Amino acid sequence: DAKTTQPNSMESNEEEPVHLPCNHSTISGTDYIHWYRQLPSQGPEYVIHGLTSNVNNRMASLAIAEDRKSSTLILHRATLRDAAVYYCILSITFGNEKLTFGTGTRLTIIP
Amino acid sequence: NAGVTQTPKFQVLKTGQSMTLQCAQDMNHEYMSWYRQDPGMGLRLIHYSVGAGITDQGEVPNGYNVSRSTTEDFPLRLLSAAPSQTSVYFCASSYTGGPAYEQYFGPGTRLTVT
Numbered sequence: 001d002a003k004t005t006q007p008n009s010m011e012s013n014e015e016e017p018v019h020l021p022c023n024h025s026t027i028s029g030t031d032y033i034h035w036y037r038q039l040p041s042q043g044p045e046y047v048i049h050g051l052t053s054n055v056n057n058r059m060a061s062l063a064i065a066e067d068r069k070s071s072t073l074i075l076h077r078a079t080l081r082d083a084a085v086y087y088c089i090l091s092i093t094f095g096n097e098k099l100t101f102g103t104g105t106r107l108t109i110i111p
Numbered sequence: 112n113a114g115v116t117q118t119p120k121f122q123v124l125k126t127g128q129s130m131t132l133q134c135a136q137d138m139n140h141e142y143m144s145w146y147r148q149d150p151g152m153g154l155r156l157i158h159y160s161v162g163a164g165i166t167d168q169g170e171v172p173n174g175y176n177v178s179r180s181t182t183e184d185f186p187l188r189l190l191s192a193a194p195s196q197t198s199v200y201f202c203a204s205s206y207t208g209g210p211a212y213e214q215y216f217g218p219g220t221r222l223t224v225t
Contacts, residue, residue: 102153103153
């Protein structure tokens with residue numbers, strides 16, 4: 001399975017934008033890029049996903065590099081409730097049963 | 112909608128005991144799965160189901176059994192608990208087993224095996 005690489009931890013100030021990077025240099029042409037987050041003592045929560053084009057939703061934006069070897073999750077205005085572990089995951093095309101969670105990036109928001 | 116529900120929230124077992132972790136969803140999702148999360152690690156897939164009557168193994172299936180008799184329910188059975196199965200267990204569901212669909216996770220069951 002294609003793997004992803006994320007920084008172990010990041011810090012950001014409250015009410016400022018946050019850019020969370022993810023490298024996936026072995027991505028195949030049909031892999032989707034998913035982002036989930038996990039707040040303390042909760043189950044993972046879907047954030048956003050995309051294939052080739054940049055994506056926006058109410059929670060975040062996903063910027064995908066033209067060669068698809070990296071992507072960036074953008075939180076436009078971080079709040080304390082955004083403090084969580086963020087996972088960048090690739091899903092293979094015949095089923096998302098193969099979602100593989102790495103250790104993710106622990107995001108700390110500074111008031 | 113209640114979403115994905117899991118019971119119990121906490122459980123302590125002795126080595127060799129058996130138990131069933133319950134998972135239910137009310138979103139009419141075809142795809143359901145079980146993950147475990149050990150301290151400081153990401154989630155690992157145990158078993159999954161693409162519909163009623165169909166199940167398959169994930170990354171770490173040993174020591175666990177599943178069945179899927181209805182669309183709504185996907186219980187996980189530990190036949191003979193071992194300390195290595197101490198973990199937090201998450202159930203998830205999605206509309207279908209395709210790569211473009213988001214998964215919805217339950218709140219988790221924290222299991223300790225002594």
